[in-house]
Every structure is written in C-alpha cells, then in structure tokens.
Amino acid sequence: MYNASDLRKGLKIQINKEPYIIIDFQFSKPGKGQALYRCKLKNMISGVIVDRTYRSVDTFEPANLEERKMQYLYNQGEEFFFMDLENYEQITLNSDQVGEARNFLVDNLEVEISFFDNRPIGITLPNFVDLKVVSADPWAKGDSVSGDSKPVTLETGYKLRVPPFIEEGSKITVDTRTGEYATRVKE
C-alpha cells in the first residue's frame, strides 16, 4: 500500500485493476491550503494518459506486475527486442511501451521488464546509464546563472546539456529518472 507522499515519477500503481505508471508528478500546496498530488498517469496496457489530483488521505495499491531482468538486444523500427538472460526467451515492446526509455537504451543494457498477465508491457531502466557523446557543439559562454553548459547529442540521439569540458567521443553517466547529466565516465 502506498500513501500520497510515496507518489513520484516512475511509480506504478493500480487503478480499477489495471497497472498505471506515473509519467509526470507535481506536489502542490496553494498557500495555507491542503496538499495536492497532481499526477499524469499512463495506462500500461492501453497507453491512454489521464490526469489525476490526489489528496494526502488517499492510498494506492502497487500495480500487480511481475518484474524480470532482461537484456536489451536491438530495435527494428518501432519494435524493441529484449532477452531473458536465464532462459534466453526473447520478447518485444513497441515504442509506445518503451517511451522515454529509448533515449537511454544501449545494446546489452540490463533492464527490468514488467509483465502483466504474462504479457510484457513496460520497462524500468537502471537509475544511471553510461552513454557515448557523438556530437558536441563548441562551447559558447552563456548566461552564468544556470551554470555554464553546452548541448551535446548522445549515441541514442538524445540531446542534453553538459559541462563545457565534455568532448565528442567522451562517455558520460546520465540519470535516467531526470534525463540529466550526472558525471563524466573516467576511461
């Protein structure tokens, strides 16, 4: 059982017996008012997205899912292939089911695949993934308040801002929960 204070992006809960994942979360508290937990939830089966606002008294059942460790193999268009490392069984997820995780999927990455009724429906990434920088613009000194940073593109096509000392060809660690740069990988 979860309380409202457990709600956060990535948490999987059950609504009307179906599994939902929180894809966006905001804690709000209008001055002197009650705490409100605003969630954007994706139905992990149908892909339908709904907005819900919960109060601190609300409680939630965890989604009834089986999690299995699998390895990412490759993608073919909109299909992503994974393999169970124990029994070598292969499964596929479509791009909608993979969602934002595609930004951080590199070959051979170990991930968790969620099964509902023996059907694979979702993916959970490790919190940190190492990815290669394939293109980096030269650094233009910008506004110093948000910190000096520059945009780069990773091997997955994902773009993000990193410190100026990161060069093309370097490997960096990315926090998959926020999509933000964490550190440079020392080779």
Add this chain to the structure above:
Amino acid sequence: MLPGSKNNSSPGELERLAGKKPALQLRAKVLQALRLFFISHGYLEVETPFLIPAPAPEAHIDAVRAGDAFLHTSPELCMKRLLCAGYPKIFQICACFRNNERGNLHLPQFTLLEWYRLGANYFELMKECEDMVNFVSNHLGMGSKIKYQSLELDLKAPWQRTSVQEAFARHASLSMEEALKRESFDRVMVEEIEPKLGSPKPTFLYDYPASHAALARLNKKEPGFAERFELYAAGLELANAFSELTDAEEQKKRFEKEREKRRREGKDVYPMPERFLKALSHMPEAAGIAFGVDRLVMLFADTPCIDKVVAFSPEEL
C-alpha cells in the same frame, strides 16, 4: 536527483555540488540585498527560537516534532509577540520546517523572510513587496524586465491586483462560491488559476474567503472575506500576507476550529499557543508577510526546481 527518490547514492556527487556554485552565489546576493533593503527602511532584524512549545495550529501545516517541542513552521507567533511589546518594524530571515512537503517547489526545510509593521494594512504591504523585489533585482544587476521559464516578467510597479473572486470568474470553470461549496477551492486554485497568475506583471491575489485565513483580520465591510493576499510571479507563489487579526477571543476560536480539523483528519494536534493569545489582546493594528526566499532565488535563477537553489536537498544528505 528526483524529488522523493529514495536512492541516496549517486555518481558525480562532488561535480553536482560544484555545479551549484552560480546559484548559491546568486542566493547569497539575494540574502544580502534583502537585509540591505529592510535595514535601510528602518526595520530591526530579529531572531526568534526555532524550537518552540506550540506551533500555530493550522489545518494544513504539519510541524516536525523535536523531543517534547516542535521546530517552528514559521516565526509568526514569536514575531507577533514582539510586535505586541512595541517593536514597530521587524524582519527575520530564517529556516522553517514543515513535514510532508516535498516537490519541485517545496522542501521540508526552507527559508522564509517575514516582516511585520505596526499601523499598516495588507495593501501597504503590497507596495512594500513591489519596492523590495525591484531593489533585489537592481542589486543583482537584472533591472526590471526578467524572464522566468520563458514567461515575460515586468517588475515595474504597480503590479496587478486581482481579488480571489475575480480570479475565479476570469480563469476558473466555476465561481468561488461554487468551489467552496464543493470543497474544491484548493484544487481549482492549483489547476486552473495559479498557472495564469503573475505574467507579465506579478499579481497580488487578495481577499480570501474567511474560511481560508486562520490568522487574518476579516474585512470590515465584507466580513465573508479576510484581508489576506498571496503574491504570484509567472505562476510561482512567492508570499502570503495579511492584516493581522488582533482579537484574542476570535483568534482562539479559529485555532480551536483548526485543531478540530486536524483531529478529524487524524493529524497531530498541537497545544494551544496560550502566551501568544495572551499577548494578542495588546496588539495594535498591524500587517505581516511571509516571503519564500528560496522561491525568490528560483525566480532570479530562472529554475523550475527548488533543489537547484539550496546546497543540499533532503535526498542529497
């Protein structure tokens, strides 16, 4: 790190802390400017204890217990006791603690600026907010036109003044009276109204329903409303202010009501702040305001996340 995340270990820890330097330098400058402003306007800086026996019993503000006492949720009660004793203009910048508040705009420990003025009402505090924020912006060398999360913000006074009732009529799918009846006032405020407030000019949202202001004076002409305002800039809530309630009897009744709400919801019920109530019967007309310092820094740093403007979030400890 994501708010609410339970994972404490993280690579790049030192690098991330070092990366906060520009924001922390900005924060230090904001704090300096705030002190300069209030001292030059004749305010006395005070420090009241963090550890107190009885926080204000408000329905939706949860205090952190510390042994037999509590960490203060705001310095309000102690500062008002100083007001009652004849300190005409006081301010304080201090850490405050509130349980169960964590999100992009909330930290369980955060920094409040509070100031109180004898003989003033809430409309005079609006004027002071305009002066103070412009003073800070000039001190930072940022002038009167800034941007927050790609919204234009024009700090030049006067700012927008909108009553709560008008805001419902203009931005919400139902009237304020209807929202109160359906107990959806807070939800409509957060979902439909707040995002539309405070751009291009910051907005003072004023005259709250009497039920939504435990420590504010009721409007003499319209007793259904309390003389309270909230300040918004580009959708971001910055401050809460009111003409202070100075009727000790009435204050006690309201505290009883708030305590009853807490009891009904199964929340911790705090002792009645008796010494504050006793002092209140000596309080002349006054107004006071609580201004979120972290939020003000967020505004000037143009960041949507409060974690970026403090050295450590709770998950980074």
